[in-house]
Amino acid sequence: MPGTLLMDSSLLANAQTVVARARTGDPEALASLYRAFEVPVYNLARRICRTAEDAEDVLQETFFEVCRSIGRYREEGSLWGWVRTIAASKALMRIRRNKYRDTDELHDEFVGQRQEDTHLRMDLEAALERLSETSRAVVWLHDVEGYTHEEIASMMGKTPSFSKSQLARAHARLRVWLGEEGTL
Amino acid sequence: MTHLSMEALLGLREPGLEPGAATAREHLNQCPLCQAELDRLHQRVARLKALPPLRPGRDRWPETAARYKAERRRRRSRMAVLTGLATAASLAVVVGIGRMTQPASPTGEELHQTMERSQALENALSAYNPEGRVLDGRTARMAQELEDRIARVDRELEATELLPQEPPQDQLLQLWRERVGLLDALVDVHVTRASNAGL
Numbered sequence: 001m002p003g004t005l006l007m008d009s010s011l012l013a014n015a016q017t018v019v020a021r022a023r024t025g026d027p028e029a030l031a032s033l034y035r036a037f038e039v040p041v042y043n044l045a046r047r048i049c050r051t052a053e054d055a056e057d058v059l060q061e062t063f064f065e066v067c068r069s070i071g072r073y074r075e076e077g078s079l080w081g082w083v084r085t086i087a088a089s090k091a092l093m094r095i096r097r098n099k100y101r102d103t104d105e106l107h108d109e110f111v112g113q114r115q116e117d118t119h120l121r122m123d124l125e126a127a128l129e130r131l132s133e134t135s136r137a138v139v140w141l142h143d144v145e146g147y148t149h150e151e152i153a154s155m156m157g158k159t160p161s162f163s164k165s166q167l168a169r170a171h172a173r174l175r176v177w178l179g180e181e182g183t184l
Numbered sequence: 185m186t187h188l189s190m191e192a193l194l195g196l197r198e199p200g201l202e203p204g205a206a207t208a209r210e211h212l213n214q215c216p217l218c219q220a221e222l223d224r225l226h227q228r229v230a231r232l233k234a235l236p237p238l239r240p241g242r243d244r245w246p247e248t249a250a251r252y253k254a255e256r257r258r259r260r261s262r263m264a265v266l267t268g269l270a271t272a273a274s275l276a277v278v279v280g281i282g283r284m285t286q287p288a289s290p291t292g293e294e295l296h297q298t299m300e301r302s303q304a305l306e307n308a309l310s311a312y313n314p315e316g317r318v319l320d321g322r323t324a325r326m327a328q329e330l331e332d333r334i335a336r337v338d339r340e341l342e343a344t345e346l347l348p349q350e351p352p353q354d355q356l357l358q359l360w361r362e363r364v365g366l367l368d369a370l371v372d373v374h375v376t377r378a379s380n381a382g383l
Binding site: 025027030031034035038039040042043046047052055056059060063064067068124125128139140143144149164165167168169171172174175178180 | 189190191194195198224225228229231232233235237238239240241242244245247248249251252253255256332
């Protein structure tokens with residue numbers, strides 16, 4: 001899991017103590033939680049949201065919620081799993097708010113250009129960036145973070161079929177943009 | 185020959201048995217083109233997982249901490265006002281009884297007025313809604329410092345509530361005065377910043 005690799009190992013070693021202190025509102029413990037998960041939360045948000053500003057807002061919203069709700073964390077799953085679900089919900093909330101920008105027109109226009117300029121091959125970062133926010137969110141949550149279609153559907157307020165078709169559409173586009181077309 | 189669609193290829197990667205998976209797998213076993221496509225899909229996902237982490241351009245903790253502290257303070261303040269009103273009511277009884285026997289002390293009345301002033305400043309801050317606004321780094325640091333000091337006074341006020349006997353009125357008045365002074369400064373920080381920025 002990419003988030004785990006980015007976490008501060010000192011927090012992982014003292015997670016129970018830090019969480020116990022954070023529950024009392026201890027500012028140092030809350031700051032430790034922020035420092036431990038700042039990068040994976042921002043990375044998840046930035047991979048989903050269109051702009052760095054949106055991702056930074058999601059980062060702030062996520063940790064505000066973590067501070068408020070740490071008392072409700074029951075230690076049944078991993079701490080990162082709990083923080084990540086908050087971050088994913090906040091990021092999806094943000095793209096719902098920005099939905100007016102989330103059209104496929106830009107991407108279809110781009111495919112048109114690609115067909116004319118077939119020697120151009122995009123790198124993965126640029127291709128991912130070109131996907132609509134919804135498609136990118138599904139790709140990232142499913143393929144990288146490991147959420148199931150049912151979990152993604154529940155977070156997005158959609159059906160698992162919606163999540164599956166978004167993923168298939170996104171991969172079909174990535175395949176073309178990355179110049180990976182086979183003979184199919 | 186009809187090859188597997190992207191949806192069917194993705195279905196083969198799911199842990200459970202997707203509808204049509206058995207037929208798809210049968211086709212896959214006989215079709216080198218679809219096998220190559222599935223390999224490319226696996227590689228693409230592996231490359232996505234290997235993308236380097238993106239890092240925030242600036243530290244958002246000061247704003248987050250200030251916002252959280254402000255919320256905690258408001259929660260504490262609501263509690264303190266409720267407890268304070270109860271204390272003021274009991275003081276009024278004590279002062280009332282005292283007036284029958286000796287000259288009245290102004291402390292009880294002043295304490296009540298100071299608490300009311302504190303609540304008025306809380307209301308002003310609440311109306312300004314600092315949490316809904318973006319702070320620049322300097323303002324966020326100043327606000328955070330004041331929030332920390334208010335939180336410290338609140339902790340002392342909470343501690344007096346846990347004492348077995350009524351705390352001395354002078355001590356309570358001193359704490360509430362300090363709280364009002366800090367809140368005044370906090371309102372000033374936010375409002376001055378807002379007027380400087382033309383907000």
